[in-house]
Amino acid sequence: MITIQDIGYVRSGTADLATAVGFAVDVVGLELVERTADRAYLRADNRHHCLSFVAGESGVLASAFVLADEDRLADAETELEQAGLTVTRGDKAAAADRHVREFIAFEDPFGNVVELVVDQKEVPTPVNFARAAGITEFGHLCLDAPDVRAAYRFWTRHFNMKVSDWIGDVACLLRFDPVHHKMAVFQGAGPGLCHMNFQVATIDDVMRNWNFLRDNGIEIEQGPGRHPQSGAVFLYFKGPEGLTYEYSYGVRRIEDDAAWRVRYFDPAEPDAIDMWRGPTNRCASQPQLPGLAAR
Numbered sequence: 311m312i313t314i315q316d317i318g319y320v321r322s323g324t325a326d327l328a329t330a331v332g333f334a335v336d337v338v339g340l341e342l343v344e345r346t347a348d349r350a351y352l353r354a355d356n357r358h359h360c361l362s363f364v365a366g367e368s369g370v371l372a373s374a375f376v377l378a379d380e381d382r383l384a385d386a387e388t389e390l391e392q393a394g395l396t397v398t399r400g401d402k403a404a405a406a407d408r409h410v411r412e413f414i415a416f417e418d419p420f421g422n423v424v425e426l427v428v429d430q431k432e433v434p435t436p437v438n439f440a441r442a443a444g445i446t447e448f449g450h451l452c453l454d455a456p457d458v459r460a461a462y463r464f465w466t467r468h469f470n471m472k473v474s475d476w477i478g479d480v481a482c483l484l485r486f487d488p489v490h491h492k493m494a495v496f497q498g499a500g501p502g503l504c505h506m507n508f509q510v511a512t513i514d515d516v517m518r519n520w521n522f523l524r525d526n527g528i529e530i531e532q533g534p535g536r537h538p539q540s541g542a543v544f545l546y547f548k549g550p551e552g553l554t555y556e557y558s559y560g561v562r563r564i565e566d567d568a569a570w571r572v573r574y575f576d577p578a579e580p581d582a583i584d585m586w587r588g589p590t591n592r593c594a595s596q597p598q599l600p601g602l603a604a605r
């Protein structure tokens with residue numbers, strides 16, 4: 311069993327570094343920590359970064375989770391290899407590029423590249439947010455997979471993940487600490503990053519951000535709404551090259567693990583992911599729950 315302590319970062323390729331960084335800073339509100347000719351690192355909390363852009367082909371390169379130490383990393387490598395996966399060890403330069411001490415990489419059964427890292431650099435300086443979006447932290451990441459049930463089996467068999475809620479067989483919300491989910495899998499045609507989430511401090515931040523995004527002509531994909539699963543008030547919007555961002559406030563915590571009963575929501579219901587039944591504007595690259603076809 312591989313014990314994940316936290317989510318680490320999303321690493322994304324971009325064909326237009328300046329535009330990707332401009333959006334992450336000026337629109338999302340993240341702090342630009344470091345920028346070179348072909349790299350940019352952005353942060354939302356005390357992690358050195360939770361999002362990095364690499365100049366080149368656009369598209370997600372990896373999603374990272376944090377393990378406790380190098381012995382756990384070695385055990386993870388063994389377990390994944392025994393499960394038949396190909397695992398590669400990052401060399402010193404690659405680790406430095408990720409601001410971690412050590413890492414391994416593998417592809418999940420659907421081709422999502424996952425990195426398991428040890429000692430992600432912590433930056434104690436308060437985050438110098440580019441915009442007062444109210445961000446408190448990198449909240450969760452959501453991967454795509456064609457078979458969400460199989461993804462659930464993979465992530466719960468080899469990792470300390472538990473399902474918190476299902477949305478039919480099209481979405482699975484997973485936890486590894488008291489937060490309702492820091493990882494999710496949504497049905498998609500192939501591998502991919504469905505979205506990355508940032509928690510904001512208040513419901514007012516969600517609504518202020520909504521107005522800010524609309525005033526600036528940003529494509530709102532869905533929300534403001536309230537997820538019936540985590541209870542969070544959310545807003546999805548689209549960044550350059552199809553990267554979907556989510557702000558949310560008020561995610562539920564599951565303090566009594568043993569007492570939690572997994573729930574199974576019907577994706578055909580109009581309130582499957584938004585109890586307010588608000589409009590949606592999701593496009594082909596996004597998971598489209600059957601009940602949410604453009605209304």
Ligand SMILES: O=C(O)c1cccc(O)c1O
Nearest residue numbers: 537538539540541542583
């Ligand atoms: O927060 C949630 O419950 C949630 C539900 C459906 C889809 C999501 O992205 C979520 O974050």
Ligand SMILES: [Fe+2]
Nearest residue numbers: 450452507556
């Ligand atoms: Fe989400």
